Amino acid sequence: MTLHHIVLIFHLIAATIWVGGHLLLSICYLPTALKKKEPQIILNFEKKFENLGISSLAVLILTGTWMAYDFGVTFKTWFSFSGGFEKVVSIKLLLLLLTFIFAICAQLYFIPKLNQNNIKNMAFVILSVTAIGVAMLVLGSTLRYGGI
Incomplete structure (x- = not known):
């Protein structure tokens, strides 16, 4: 077995962990929270998942960067979109940036003020981050065949 x-x-x-946690939130907890208009369901899940989720995201960033370098996609070729690997890495980096934007918005604006009236805004953030996570997973799977 190689280091890679x-x-x-x-x-x-x-x-x-990252994608599975967001799928669990989106499929199991969010519908109930929306139906009951009970934001505490979301807040309870976030409280339990946050440390594990953020830790897994950090591992994803570190290992993803490591593997990108292993594939010859260095900082200088990020966003060059010149080949299959570069395209995947570049798109995943853009999606990671979008994830950070959603996370900052959630932490600063939505979660502190989450209530029955604005729970749908948080639902949009949750579903968006989940969709981004799934998209990144699918993109990563293409690297086995040379990227897109």
Whole structure:
């Protein structure tokens, strides 16, 4: 087993936690919170998942960067979109930036003021971050075949 393969395994475990947690929130908890107009359901999940989720995101960033360099996609070629690997890495970096924007908005604007009247705004953020996570997972799977 190569070092790259070990890094990939850690990346996949972290992706399982990150994407799986958001899918769980989106599919199991969010519909109930919206139906009952009970934001505490979302807040309770966020409180329990936050440390594990943020830790897995940090692992994803570290291992993703490591593997990008292994594939020859260095900082200088980020956003060059010149080949299959560069396209995937660049798109994933843009999606990561979008995830950060959603996270900042959630932490600064939506979560502190979350109530029955604005729960749909938080639902939009949750569903968006979940969709981004799934998209990044699908993009990553294309690297086995040379990217897109």
